[in-house]
Amino acid sequence: MIESIRRQQCCFTGHRPEKLDISEREIKDRLYTAIQKAISDGYTTFISGMARGVDIWAAEIVVAEKKKNKEIKLVCASPYEGFEKKWSFIEQHKYNTILKKADFVRYVCEHYSRQCFQIRNCYMVDRSSRVIAAYNGESGGTKNTIRYANSKNVEVENILTVI
Secondary structure (H helix, E strand, O other), rough: HHHHOOOEEEEEEEOOOOOOOHHHHOOOOOOOOHHHHHHHOOOOOEEEOOOOHHHHHHHHHHHHHHHOOOOOOEEEEOOOOOOOOOOHHHHHHHHHHHHOOOOOEEEEEOOOOOHHHHHHHHHHHHOOOOEEEOOOOOOOOHHHHHHHHHHOOOOEEOOOOOO
């Protein structure tokens, strides 16, 4: 049962906007294409880690898809409650709007810790059979998430095609 649910779930990982070498519009176009492909491959539930950049952009695309297709679900896996509090007003507004439109919100940790982001990333990968990544080759959380997904035999689709 759990394995069949996992086969229908896909999560996202990617860098913050300041670490990306291509435009937000190009990333969003590539995310849209990857999400459409995942839907055509039978994925119905998408898990966003809700970080600035790729995670938020992917969640916004999934929210739009939910309006067209009632089968599509969004899970927000935030590292901890209050994660967004130091962001700009606009970024906080986007974050909170997405949470309200999600089908399920999970705060993976009770509060901030040095490990909370990796715990969140493992939570998402452990519940997915595909990871849509925007990975440019740099060290950090995105690289660690891809490495973890590979160790769990979870498919990784890198929309930046650098692995």
